Amino acid sequence: MKVKADPKLVQKGLMLPLMEAFYTIQGEGYHKGTAAYFIRVGGCDVGCHWCDVKESWDAETHPPTAIGEIVEEAARHSDTIVVTGGEPLTWDMGPLTEALKEKGMKIHIETSGAYPMTGHWDWVCLSPKKNKLPVGDIYGRADELKVIVYNRHDLKFAEEQAARVRPGCLLYLQPEWSVREKVTPFIVDYVMAHPKWRVSLQTHKYLNIP
Numbered sequence: 001m002k003v004k005a006d007p008k009l010v011q012k013g014l015m016l017p018l019m020e021a022f023y024t025i026q027g028e029g030y031h032k033g034t035a036a037y038f039i040r041v042g043g044c045d046v047g048c049h050w051c052d053v054k055e056s057w058d059a060e061t062h063p064p065t066a067i068g069e070i071v072e073e074a075a076r077h078s079d080t081i082v083v084t085g086g087e088p089l090t091w092d093m094g095p096l097t098e099a100l101k102e103k104g105m106k107i108h109i110e111t112s113g114a115y116p117m118t119g120h121w122d123w124v125c126l127s128p129k130k131n132k133l134p135v136g137d138i139y140g141r142a143d144e145l146k147v148i149v150y151n152r153h154d155l156k157f158a159e160e161q162a163a164r165v166r167p168g169c170l171l172y173l174q175p176e177w178s179v180r181e182k183v184t185p186f187i188v189d190y191v192m193a194h195p196k197w198r199v200s201l202q203t204h205k206y207l208n209i210p
């Protein structure tokens with residue numbers, strides 16, 4: 001049954017501005033290479049100049065969608081779900097993640113941490129951004145820290161962010177796609193010199209998949 005769009009339902013996280021949802025291979029970080037269903041929620045005001053999904057930013061351009069509909073479709077594809085965006089923590093992730101949990105799914109999030117953490121997560125990928133730093137206790141809840149490297153200064157930022165996560169949180173440096181040829185060599189050198197870090201590549205882009 002289609003549920004009528006209502007701003008109050010969006011506020012409560014019962015409907016979400018859904019940009020797209022697709023079954024693919026997780027391209028990045030610890031789970032790269034494994035199949036997962038991605039739910040991309042619209043809305044982000046962090047403003048990374050190199051963001052590869054700027055079309056996600058304006059929530060108004062993405063239809064408010066009932067979480068029941070989102071979950072029903074997800075369940076047809078995979079038992080591993082990646083919630084991304086836009087910035088998913090713009091919205092209350094409680095209802096969506098509860099509904100996914102009821103179906104017994106493993107739920108991962110890709111987030112900048114710029115807004116307080118809501119929802120129940122089996123895996124938290126924190127990708128902090130200088131222009132809107134993570135808030136609250138998300139550093140203590142991240143399973144992986146994934147810092148995007150656009151220039152050398154980002155390595156310093158990466159170390160500052162690594163000092164804030166819990167021991168055991170995996171540490172990744174990921175080349176910003178448009179400058180990958182320039183930055184990958186110095187990321188490689190950096191990881192060899194500082195082996196607590198790992199390299200993460202956007203492998204889906206090399207595989208030509210979503």
Ligand SMILES: C[S@@+](CC[C@H](N)C(=O)[O-])C[C@H]1O[C@@H](n2cnc3c(N)ncnc32)[C@H](O)[C@@H]1O
Pocket residue numbers: 044050051052053084085086087088110111112113126127146148174175176177178202
């Ligand atoms: C599009 S964001 C959406 C989730 C959330 N807003 C965030 O930034 O974590 C998903 C992931 O892609 C990364 N990303 C975005 N644009 C990128 C680019 N041009 N090159 C490399 N990684 C990028 C983000 O840092 C984040 O880890």
Ligand SMILES: Nc1nc2[nH]cc(C(=O)O)c2c(=O)[nH]1
Pocket residue numbers: 024025026027028084085110204209210
């Ligand atoms: N295949 C694939 N893996 C991804 N990992 C994180 C992504 C994201 O945009 O959040 C992403 C994405 O857009 N596609």
Ligand code: SF4
Pocket residue numbers: 044045046047048051052053054056085086087112129
């Ligand atoms: S926080 Fe994420 S979605 Fe928002 S602009 Fe940055 S990379 Fe893009």
Ligand SMILES: [Mg+2]
Pocket residue numbers: 052
């Ligand atoms: Mg992506």
